[in-house]
């Protein structure tokens with residue numbers, strides 16, 4: 001398994017593979033890997049075949065974090081990640097530094113939010129990718145600038161690793177929709193594959209941020225999955241107004257001591273447009289603060 005830290009070296013390798021007709025599968029991650037990430041690596045391997053190459057990127061992308069978010073304390077363990085990826089048969093791990101990904105970007109600048117301004121500089125990093133429709137609601141509304149950072153880094157990773165296929169998780173449902181749209185709109189010749197959400201035995205969606213769930217918070221974290229299951233049980237009986245169901249689920253979630261609802265949304269899975277009547281087939285997504293962790297989950301009802 002090769003570990004590559006420079007953009008130039010990664011692009012050279014990818015171009016060589018591309019020239020010789022070898023298929024490349026990319027799995028972008030922020031590291032601190034869990035079984036959900038590894039299921040994406042396994043899908044990438046299936047999609048490119050044994051003669052193809054599986055590339056995994058590990059990069060905690062600063063431009064997708066808001067100024068008050070958890071960038072500096074985001075969990076990291078590169079040594080462990082590399083062992084897991086080697087055991088999975090990964091061909092190359094791309095682990096760039098911030099200087100490599102954003103040369104000239106001013107760290108402290110208030111440039112990553114919407115309307116954020118930065119002093120013009122001839123060497124600064126100043127080009128971003130903004131999806132303007134699907135990224136407005138939910139995570140985009142709660143985390144201004146988040147999808148601008150995601151779109152930008154994923155577009156860069158596409159240009160650096162030249163994949164034929166890239167695998168993303170349904171755990172981040174809106175992100176997957178935004179990336180699919182960006183790929184289509186900007187004509188990246190890449191197939192986007194979406195992998196199902198991997199869960200702990202008790203239903204908690206696997207996430208690097210679950211590390212923040214100390215002591216009893218880990219138990220309380222199950223409340224997102226219980227809310228989804230409650231919603232599924234309700235719509236199985238009959239359609240229900242989004243307003244009523246949202247109020248019921250908020251009450252359920254906040255009956256535990258720690259959880260505070262950020263949002264609960266019901267929407268069309270293709271358009272992400274909110275629905276007034278929740279029926280079978282409606283997509284539900286929610287974000288909940290549990291102690292220091294902000295957890296998200298989603299499911300088809």
Ligand code: AMP
Pocket residue numbers: 028029030031036037039040167168169170171172195196197198199205206207208
């Ligand atoms: P992250 O490292 O959290 O940025 O995630 C990297 C990729 O793994 C994204 O495409 C996520 O959607 C995906 N992912 C994260 N958690 C899970 C999970 N529990 N099941 C499936 N995919 C996941």
